[in-house]
Amino acid sequence: MFQWFKEPNISFMAPRRFFLALSTLGCLAGVYACVLLWQGKANLGTDFGAGVLLRLSSEKSVEVDPIRQALKGEGYPDAQIQQVSDETSKRFPLIIKIKYDSSKAVGSLGDEIVGLFNKTFPDAHFTLDGSDEVGPAVSEKLRDDAFKAFFLSMLGILLYIVVRFKKFEFGVSAVITTIHDILVILGIVVLTHREFNLLQVTALLTLAGYSLNDTVVTFDRIRENMKFLVKDRTFLQLVNLSVNETLSRTINTSGTVFLTLLPLCIMGGDTLKDFALTLLLGVVVGTYSSIFVASPILVEWDLISKPKPARPQTVSQ
Amino acid sequence: MFFNFQLKNFHNSKFINSLFVERFPVSFQKWMTLTVIIMAGASLYAVFFNVSKDEQDEWLKNHPEKKITSLKLGLDIQGGLQLNLEVDRDKMQGKSDQEISDAADRALEILRNRVDGLGVTEPVLEREGLSGIVIQLPGLTDVQRARGIILSTAQLQFRLVSDRYHLSDYLDKDGKVDISKLPEGITYLPGKEESGYLCEKVLLTGETLTDAHVETDTMGRPLIAFKFNPEGGKQFGVITGDNVGRLLAIVLDDRVYSAPVIKTRIPGGSGQITGNFTDEDAADLALILRAGALPAPLKVTSQFVVGPTLGADSVKKGTMAALYGLALVLLFMGLYYRLSGWIANAGLLMNMIYLMGLLAVLKVTITLPGIAGIILTLGLSVDSNVLIFERIREELRAGKTVRSAIDAGYKRALTAIIDTHVTTLISAAVLFQFGTGPIKGFAVNLSLGVALSLFTAVVITKMIFDARKEYQGLSI
Numbered sequence: 158m159f160q161w162f163k164e165p166n167i168s169f170m171a172p173r174r175f176f177l178a179l180s181t182l183g184c185l186a187g188v189y190a191c192v193l194l195w196q197g198k199a200n201l202g203t204d205f206g207a208g209v210l211l212r213l214s215s216e217k218s219v220e221v222d223p224i225r226q227a228l229k230g231e232g233y234p235d236a237q238i239q240q241v242s243d244e245t246s247k248r249f250p251l252i253i254k255i256k257y258d259s260s261k262a263v264g265s266l267g268d269e270i271v272g273l274f275n276k277t278f279p280d281a282h283f284t285l286d287g288s289d290e291v292g293p294a295v296s297e298k299l300r301d302d303a304f305k306a307f308f309l310s311m312l313g314i315l316l317y318i319v320v321r322f323k324k325f326e327f328g329v330s331a332v333i334t335t336i337h338d339i340l341v342i343l344g345i346v347v348l349t350h351r352e353f354n355l356l357q358v359t360a361l362l363t364l365a366g367y368s369l370n371d372t373v374v375t376f377d378r379i380r381e382n383m384k385f386l387v388k389d390r391t392f393l394q395l396v397n398l399s400v401n402e403t404l405s406r407t408i409n410t411s412g413t414v415f416l417t418l419l420p421l422c423i424m425g426g427d428t429l430k431d432f433a434l435t436l437l438l439g440v441v442v443g444t445y446s447s448i449f450v451a452s453p454i455l456v457e458w459d460l461i462s463k464p465k466p467a468r469p470q471t472v473s474q
Numbered sequence: 475m476f477f478n479f480q481l482k483n484f485h486n487s488k489f490i491n492s493l494f495v496e497r498f499p500v501s502f503q504k505w506m507t508l509t510v511i512i513m514a515g516a517s518l519y520a521v522f523f524n525v526s527k528d529e530q531d532e533w534l535k536n537h538p539e540k541k542i543t544s545l546k547l548g549l550d551i552q553g554g555l556q557l558n559l560e561v562d563r564d565k566m567q568g569k570s571d572q573e574i575s576d577a578a579d580r581a582l583e584i585l586r587n588r589v590d591g592l593g594v595t596e597p598v599l600e601r602e603g604l605s606g607i608v609i610q611l612p613g614l615t616d617v618q619r620a621r622g623i624i625l626s627t628a629q630l631q632f633r634l635v636s637d638r639y640h641l642s643d644y645l646d647k648d649g650k651v652d653i654s655k656l657p658e659g660i661t662y663l664p665g666k667e668e669s670g671y672l673c674e675k676v677l678l679t680g681e682t683l684t685d686a687h688v689e690t691d692t693m694g695r696p697l698i699a700f701k702f703n704p705e706g707g708k709q710f711g712v713i714t715g716d717n718v719g720r721l722l723a724i725v726l727d728d729r730v731y732s733a734p735v736i737k738t739r740i741p742g743g744s745g746q747i748t749g750n751f752t753d754e755d756a757a758d759l760a761l762i763l764r765a766g767a768l769p770a771p772l773k774v775t776s777q778f779v780v781g782p783t784l785g786a787d788s789v790k791k792g793t794m795a796a797l798y799g800l801a802l803v804l805l806f807m808g809l810y811y812r813l814s815g816w817i818a819n820a821g822l823l824m825n826m827i828y829l830m831g832l833l834a835v836l837k838v839t840i841t842l843p844g845i846a847g848i849i850l851t852l853g854l855s856v857d858s859n860v861l862i863f864e865r866i867r868e869e870l871r872a873g874k875t876v877r878s879a880i881d882a883g884y885k886r887a888l889t890a891i892i893d894t895h896v897t898t899l900i901s902a903a904v905l906f907q908f909g910t911g912p913i914k915g916f917a918v919n920l921s922l923g924v925a926l927s928l929f930t931a932v933v934i935t936k937m938i939f940d941a942r943k944e945y946q947g948l949s950i
Contacts (some may be wrong), residue, residue: 159810212781221926251765262774263775263776264621264777284781285779287779287785288778288779289777290778291776292776294560294775306908309904310904310905313901314901325864351753356913359916363901363902363920366900367898369897372899406861410857410862412854413803413806413807413860414853416802417799418799419848421792421795421796421799421846422795424795424798425846426788426842428550428844429791429792433795436850
């Protein structure tokens with residue numbers, strides 16, 4: 158049979174404090190990302206931060222600078238302009254994001270901008286391929302719903318963890334790991350200035366459920382081993398053994414999901430690409446955390462709760 | 475704890491045991507195999523053939539270049555317009571919530587009639603919240619025209635043009651009308667093309683209309699002929715009879731369409747609106763008048779337009795990504811777990827076939843995130859097989875016979891498999907509850923796929939393993 162490792166015996170628990178520190182940093186980044194989101198400083202999608210997203214395309218390529226100038230002249234100096242490379246199409250796609258402008262009726266901006274471009278760049282023949290125009294009332298509702306969904310889903314999963322694990326420390330560790338995963342992914346998405354939108358929240362909620370799976374498998378193994386293998390092993394060794402025993406499972410369950418998402422991430426079109434990338438990130442973070450966060454917390458818990466063995470007495474001179 | 479207790483019972487229940495854990499008796503095998511095949515056939519039939527004649531005609535009319543299937547495609551895939559509207563509360567001040575909500579209800583009915591006239595195949599109109607209306611028009615391309623028809627308040631009014639005051643007396647230096655100087659009871663209303671009129675009070679409104687349709691005048695130009703109900707017709711007769719020789723302004727949404735001279739009393743309760751209409755303008759206007767006036771002005775709170783090429787392009791990319799993802803997983807499972815991997819692959823393919831069938835039967839709308847949901851299902855589905863196979867390998871290493879290793883593998887991986895399903899379904903349920911349309915699609919596809927995988931990845935693969943009673947060795 159083909160195996161990644163034959164009877165692996167990797168010492169995952171030795172560098173546990175390094176990884177716990179690293180993960181703490183990751184969580185802090187996630188908390189910072191939450192603050193940025195709260196203050197509205199993150200790169201919000203048009204669904205959460207009211208605004209307009211226009212998908213245009215032209216027959217001839219037009220540089221970004223003249224486009225920026227044209228938009229500036231029209232009163233949109235802050236417009237975000239993104240050229241999309243697309244080998245499959247003969248046209249030149251372009252994405253423009255503009256913040257909500259209360260003086261304009263929602264839904265009227267798309268045609269206005271296309272008209273402006275076709276006047277400024279008459280040979281380029283711009284067309285409007287699609288547009289999202291979201292007024293403040295709708296974006297407020299969407300933010301509200303996303304917030305509620307996030308907490309409800311976390312509550313559901315945390316409740317599941319609580320009833321799933323009989324042992325208190327296992328439950329607490331799984332809860333911390335799930336929150337860790339969400340915070341780290343959120344941190345990466347927000348701090349790398351990727352657009353934070355409804356689909357990203359969807360990805361986060363899906364991951365909140367998914368990233369738990371590897372942890373559950375490892376924890377089940379630890380519990381099983383505790384019944385039979387406690388003699389002549391410390392708890393740390395037992396946890397390390399369990400992580401090693403479930404290693405190929407952890408790698409393969411994550412690996413299959415990784416493999417299915419990878420093509421979507423590379424060639425999925427701009428809506429799904431970002432969504433798939435966050436899911437992909439989540440799979441990696443979830444795998445990492447089941448090995449380097451969930452189990453080390455159990456080990457540390459054990460070390461702290463058990464009285465330290467008395468040190469050998471040094472003979473005083 | 476309580477749940478664990480239940481889980482244990484669940485685990486020990488006869489049904490679950492016989493389905494997921496125990497070996498299938500040989501007599502049962504035949505029936506199960508037949509069921510699996512029939513279900514696959516039914517799924518394929520539902521996707522490709524279960525389309526009525528009407529639907530076929532409609533499909534060919536709208537997508538002559540595409541193959542027919544009964545899968546319902548979302549707005550983000552087939553293109554179209556979504557408008558989120560709201561009763562403009564600024565213009566309904568002093569009205570109670572109930573009145574606003576009633577106005578939105580009535581507006582919805584009127585919009586239904588108007589949208590029907592647009593010729594869109596499967597329009598969706600829904601009320602949302604206190605005062606919101608969501609309109610989805612799949613396949614629609616002329617956004618400006620649709621907006622015009624939907625947003626027109628269609629307040630038709632008949633007013634006399636003032637014969638005492640003249641517009642030219644109220645123009646400022648720039649040639650604009652100085653509204654502040656207008657005498658009481660006089661309103662300035664712009665004309666369709668010309669400068670506008672000073673009008674007196676409203677004498678009759680469009681509420682009394684029963685019909686409106688396009689006719690042509692003697693020159694072949696389109697005009698709109700309308701009919702009043704008996705009450706309106708009587709009033710119209712009185713108004714025209716009393717004001718022979720004066721100009722009667724026909725006003726729609728505060729704009730004078732025409733202001734003909736009343737030559738004689740008009741009995742019989744019908745009239746005409748003329749103006750420089752194109753054929754399409756006239757048809758749209760007649761449609762709006764027939765459907766009736768909106769009880770309150772609406773404003774757009776958000777608008778989503780997806781052009782047909784954009785939608786087709788994204789669905790092509792999504793489908794290609796799904797196929798590549800499928801190929802990668804099949805290859806991985808086949809290489810890593812060899813023959814057992816291919817058994818898992820058979821289960822995975824069944825999962826995809828059943829999922830497509832269910833989506834067609836349940837008329838689930840396929841959206842772009844929905845495609846991502848199907849892709850995620852691919853990866854999650856074989857996870858169950860990974861858990862089972864790793865367990866079997868462990869049992870084999872521990873020295874068990876192949877047959878009992880397989881039994882133990884299915885038995886002992888079950889709790890972890892159920893965990894995977896429960897956590898995924900929790901997230902999906904919340905997403906379904908709170909998500910917008912496309913995200914609901916993701917949640918539905920993911921939860922259906924994951925639920926199906928319990929059957930395809932566990933029951934079907936176990937059935938294949940159980941087809942043999944004795945094993946000399948196992949390719950895993």
